Structure formats: structure tokens, C-alpha cells
Amino acid sequence: MPATDDRDVAEHWYEALQAQGLEGVVAKRGTAAYPSGRREWVKVRHADTVDGLVVGFTGPRLRPQHLALVVGDEDSQVRLSTRLEPVLATHIGAALADAEAIGERRAEGATYTRIQTDLTVEILAGSGRHGTLTVVRMR
Structure with a gap:
């Protein structure tokens, strides 16, 4: 899964990859671990x-x-x-x-x-x- 800490790159992916079926991106703090059983990550959907x-x-x-x-x-x-x-x-x-x-x-x-x-x-x-x-x- 591609990842970036560059906001401009993330915004480009969000806009450009929708035509390929990407429903959005996931945003989280770079140091955040996978939160088992909790919803700390944010899904940004089209x-x-x-x-x-x-x-x-x-x-x-x-x-x-x-x-x-x-x-x-x-x-x-x-x-x-x-x-x-x-x-x-x-x-x-x-x-x-x-x-x-x-x-x-x-x-x-x-x-x-x-x-x-x-x-x-x-x-x-x-x-x-x-x-x-x-x-x-x-x-």
C-alpha cells in the first residue's frame, strides 16, 4: 500500500486515483500504530x-x-x-x-x-x- 507524509502528494492521489476506483485515502499520524478495535484513523472518501x-x-x-x-x-x-x-x-x-x-x-x-x-x-x-x-x- 503506498504511503506518504507529504500532504500535496496525498491530495494528488486523492484526486487523480478516483478514476481507477480508489474510494479515498486514510489519514493518520505518522507515529500511530494500527489501533486494534478502535477508530483513530480517518477515512477521507469521495x-x-x-x-x-x-x-x-x-x-x-x-x-x-x-x-x-x-x-x-x-x-x-x-x-x-x-x-x-x-x-x-x-x-x-x-x-x-x-x-x-x-x-x-x-x-x-x-x-x-x-x-x-x-x-x-x-x-x-x-x-x-x-x-x-x-x-x-x-x-
Whole structure:
């Protein structure tokens, strides 16, 4: 595994190697040993900011836990966001209060309430192995 203590080299690797599938870099103190069972190293992953159409939610409507999202064109697969932060969940819940429910569906092994809404959210779409969708804010 390549390593460097030169910040400019690390930033170059971070930017240039993404096209080859590198999901990011790991940053740590040069003297730090491998911390068995602890998370002292920092992973810096690539993520793009994109918009996602909200098509559903898990948990209670007024404080949803996850959003069911369509990212890209309308024919894209529905994916679930990471767990919403409490304050953001409250704001999104208020925006979803009057949305028409059109049944339950499944995505990524979980059941969500499908709704009819035009609510769009800004998300960080991680490029790592798991490709997480983290909701940043409502549009």
C-alpha cells in the first residue's frame, strides 16, 4: 500500500486515483500504530452532491428514520438514505405531513411507506463500496 507524509502528494492521489476506483485515502499520524478495535484513523472518501427525489420514508411520518430516494432519472432504482439526523428528520417530517401515501414497498431489504410528493433533497452520494446516500438538506 503506498504511503506518504507529504500532504500535496496525498491530495494528488486523492484526486487523480478516483478514476481507477480508489474510494479515498486514510489519514493518520505518522507515529500511530494500527489501533486494534478502535477508530483513530480517518477515512477521507469521495462523495458527490446530487439531488434525490423523495418517494417514501421509513419510521414515523413526522420524524422519518430513512428516506426512500430516486437519484438520477425516474426509472432509477429506489434506494434508502442513511439514518436522518434528528433535526433534519423533524423538518422533513413537517414537509411530508400532507403527502399522499400510496402503500408500502420494499427497497434494499426494508419496507418503506411510498408517498406522492415533489420534495427534493440534496444528498452526498458516497463513491465507496456501499455507495451511501446521506441527506444534507431539503431543496
